[in-house]
Amino acid sequence: MTAFVDVDVRPILRAGGEPFSIIMAALERLEPGEGLRLYAPFKPVPLFDVMASKGFAHREAELEGGEWEIRFMPDDGSVGIAEPASAAASDDDWPEPMVRILAALERLAPGQTLHALLSREPVFLFRELEKRGHQWRGDFTPQKDSYQLTVRVHA
Numbered sequence: 001m002t003a004f005v006d007v008d009v010r011p012i013l014r015a016g017g018e019p020f021s022i023i024m025a026a027l028e029r030l031e032p033g034e035g036l037r038l039y040a041p042f043k044p045v046p047l048f049d050v051m052a053s054k055g056f057a058h059r060e061a062e063l064e065g066g067e068w069e070i071r072f073m074p075d076d077g078s079v080g081i082a083e084p085a086s087a088a089a090s091d092d093d094w095p096e097p098m099v100r101i102l103a104a105l106e107r108l109a110p111g112q113t114l115h116a117l118l119s120r121e122p123v124f125l126f127r128e129l130e131k132r133g134h135q136w137r138g139d140f141t142p143q144k145d146s147y148q149l150t151v152r153v154h155a
Helices: 009-016 020-028 044-053 096-106 123-131
Strands: 004-008 037-038 054-063 068-074 079-082 113-118 137-141 147-152
Touching: 004 020, 009 037, 020 037, 044 054, 054 113, 096 113, 096 123, 096 147
Parallel strands: 004 037, 079 113
Antiparallel strands: 037 068, 054 068, 113 147, 137 147
16 A cells, blocks of 8 residues: 655645645655645645646545545556445445456456555455455545555466
8 A cells, every 4th residue: 555645735725825835845755655645625636637747646535524635646557446435335236346346457467456445345355356366455544434445466
Protein backbone atom coordinates (compact mmCIF):
# COMPACT_ATOMS: atom_id res chain seq x y z
CA MET A 1 0.00 0.00 0.00
CA THR A 2 1.08 3.56 -0.64
CA ALA A 3 2.20 5.64 2.35
CA PHE A 4 0.70 9.12 2.28
CA VAL A 5 1.79 12.58 3.38
CA ASP A 6 -1.27 14.57 4.51
CA VAL A 7 -1.90 18.14 3.37
CA ASP A 8 -5.01 19.89 4.69
CA VAL A 9 -5.69 23.02 2.65
CA ARG A 10 -9.12 23.71 4.16
CA PRO A 11 -7.85 26.26 6.73
CA ILE A 12 -5.72 28.01 4.10
CA LEU A 13 -8.65 28.40 1.71
CA ARG A 14 -11.04 29.48 4.47
CA ALA A 15 -8.57 32.24 5.36
CA GLY A 16 -8.53 33.40 1.73
CA GLY A 17 -5.10 31.97 0.96
CA GLU A 18 -3.81 30.13 -2.10
CA PRO A 19 -2.56 26.60 -1.27
CA PHE A 20 -1.00 25.62 -4.62
CA SER A 21 2.58 26.37 -3.55
CA ILE A 22 2.09 24.41 -0.32
CA ILE A 23 0.78 21.41 -2.27
CA MET A 24 3.73 21.57 -4.69
CA ALA A 25 6.21 21.91 -1.81
CA ALA A 26 4.74 18.81 -0.15
CA LEU A 27 4.97 16.99 -3.47
CA GLU A 28 8.69 17.84 -3.70
CA ARG A 29 9.30 16.32 -0.25
CA LEU A 30 7.72 12.94 -1.08
CA GLU A 31 9.94 9.91 -0.93
CA PRO A 32 9.85 7.42 -3.82
CA GLY A 33 6.59 5.47 -3.72
CA GLU A 34 4.85 7.91 -1.36
CA GLY A 35 1.58 9.60 -2.16
CA LEU A 36 -0.11 12.83 -1.15
CA ARG A 37 -3.45 12.86 0.70
CA LEU A 38 -5.16 16.21 0.21
CA TYR A 39 -8.10 17.52 2.25
CA ALA A 40 -10.05 20.31 0.55
CA PRO A 41 -13.39 22.10 1.02
CA PHE A 42 -14.26 21.36 -2.64
CA LYS A 43 -13.30 18.86 -5.33
CA PRO A 44 -10.05 20.30 -6.77
CA VAL A 45 -10.63 19.20 -10.38
CA PRO A 46 -7.98 21.51 -11.98
CA LEU A 47 -5.34 19.94 -9.74
CA PHE A 48 -6.01 16.49 -11.22
CA ASP A 49 -4.38 17.39 -14.56
CA VAL A 50 -1.44 19.08 -12.84
CA MET A 51 -0.79 16.01 -10.71
CA ALA A 52 -1.25 13.65 -13.67
CA SER A 53 1.42 15.61 -15.56
CA LYS A 54 3.73 14.96 -12.60
CA GLY A 55 3.05 11.20 -12.69
CA PHE A 56 0.28 10.87 -10.08
CA ALA A 57 -3.05 9.11 -10.37
CA HIS A 58 -5.81 10.04 -7.95
CA ARG A 59 -8.68 8.56 -5.97
CA GLU A 60 -11.35 10.83 -4.56
CA ALA A 61 -13.81 10.50 -1.70
CA GLU A 62 -16.42 13.02 -0.67
CA LEU A 63 -16.46 13.66 3.06
CA GLU A 64 -19.22 15.11 5.23
CA GLY A 65 -20.29 18.65 4.47
CA GLY A 66 -19.16 18.56 0.83
CA GLU A 67 -15.47 18.41 1.72
CA TRP A 68 -13.09 16.08 -0.14
CA GLU A 69 -10.22 13.71 0.48
CA ILE A 70 -8.09 13.18 -2.61
CA ARG A 71 -5.32 10.60 -2.61
CA PHE A 72 -2.60 11.16 -5.21
CA MET A 73 -0.52 8.03 -5.79
CA PRO A 74 2.48 7.52 -8.05
CA ASP A 75 1.01 6.30 -11.33
CA ASP A 76 2.69 2.97 -11.93
CA GLY A 77 0.40 1.96 -14.77
CA SER A 78 -1.72 -0.17 -12.47
CA VAL A 79 -5.43 -0.69 -12.90
CA GLY A 80 -8.05 0.73 -10.56
CA ILE A 81 -11.61 -0.34 -9.86
CA ALA A 82 -13.80 1.91 -7.77
CA GLU A 83 -17.20 1.21 -6.34
CA PRO A 84 -18.70 4.46 -5.05
CA ALA A 85 -18.83 4.44 -1.27
CA SER A 86 -21.99 6.51 -1.37
CA ALA A 87 -23.70 3.68 -3.26
CA ALA A 88 -22.60 0.94 -0.90
CA ALA A 89 -23.25 -2.52 -2.25
CA SER A 90 -25.84 -4.56 -0.47
CA ASP A 91 -25.48 -8.30 0.01
CA ASP A 92 -27.63 -8.68 -3.12
CA ASP A 93 -24.99 -6.81 -5.18
CA TRP A 94 -22.28 -9.31 -4.33
CA PRO A 95 -20.46 -11.16 -5.86
CA GLU A 96 -20.48 -8.71 -8.80
CA PRO A 97 -17.52 -6.61 -7.47
CA MET A 98 -15.58 -9.83 -6.82
CA VAL A 99 -16.29 -11.05 -10.35
CA ARG A 100 -15.15 -7.71 -11.81
CA ILE A 101 -11.92 -7.79 -9.82
CA LEU A 102 -11.10 -11.36 -10.84
CA ALA A 103 -11.85 -10.56 -14.49
CA ALA A 104 -9.62 -7.47 -14.37
CA LEU A 105 -6.79 -9.50 -12.84
CA GLU A 106 -6.97 -11.93 -15.75
CA ARG A 107 -6.16 -9.08 -18.13
CA LEU A 108 -3.07 -7.91 -16.22
CA ALA A 109 0.50 -9.01 -16.81
CA PRO A 110 2.47 -10.74 -14.05
CA GLY A 111 3.67 -8.23 -11.45
CA GLN A 112 1.09 -5.55 -12.30
CA THR A 113 -1.22 -4.31 -9.57
CA LEU A 114 -4.91 -3.63 -9.26
CA HIS A 115 -6.40 -1.15 -6.79
CA ALA A 116 -10.04 -1.44 -5.72
CA LEU A 117 -12.19 0.71 -3.47
CA LEU A 118 -15.10 -1.35 -2.14
CA SER A 119 -18.11 -0.79 0.06
CA ARG A 120 -17.15 -3.66 2.36
CA GLU A 121 -14.36 -6.12 3.12
CA PRO A 122 -14.34 -8.78 0.38
CA VAL A 123 -13.68 -11.79 2.64
CA PHE A 124 -14.68 -14.38 0.04
CA LEU A 125 -12.35 -12.84 -2.52
CA PHE A 126 -9.29 -13.39 -0.32
CA ARG A 127 -9.45 -17.19 -0.64
CA GLU A 128 -9.76 -16.91 -4.42
CA LEU A 129 -6.79 -14.54 -4.63
CA GLU A 130 -4.63 -16.88 -2.55
CA LYS A 131 -5.73 -19.89 -4.60
CA ARG A 132 -4.61 -18.09 -7.77
CA GLY A 133 -1.27 -17.10 -6.21
CA HIS A 134 -1.87 -13.34 -6.12
CA GLN A 135 -0.51 -11.17 -3.30
CA TRP A 136 -2.92 -8.72 -1.72
CA ARG A 137 -3.21 -6.08 0.98
CA GLY A 138 -6.30 -4.38 2.22
CA ASP A 139 -7.76 -2.29 4.99
CA PHE A 140 -10.58 0.11 5.72
CA THR A 141 -10.13 3.79 4.93
CA PRO A 142 -9.55 6.09 7.93
CA GLN A 143 -13.23 7.08 7.78
CA LYS A 144 -14.18 3.36 7.84
CA ASP A 145 -16.58 3.96 4.93
CA SER A 146 -14.71 1.97 2.27
CA TYR A 147 -12.31 -0.93 1.97
CA GLN A 148 -9.11 -0.37 -0.03
CA LEU A 149 -7.66 -3.44 -1.73
CA THR A 150 -4.42 -3.74 -3.68
CA VAL A 151 -3.65 -6.97 -5.54
CA ARG A 152 -0.36 -7.84 -7.27
CA VAL A 153 -0.74 -10.40 -10.04
CA HIS A 154 1.22 -13.61 -9.51
CA ALA A 155 4.56 -13.41 -11.29
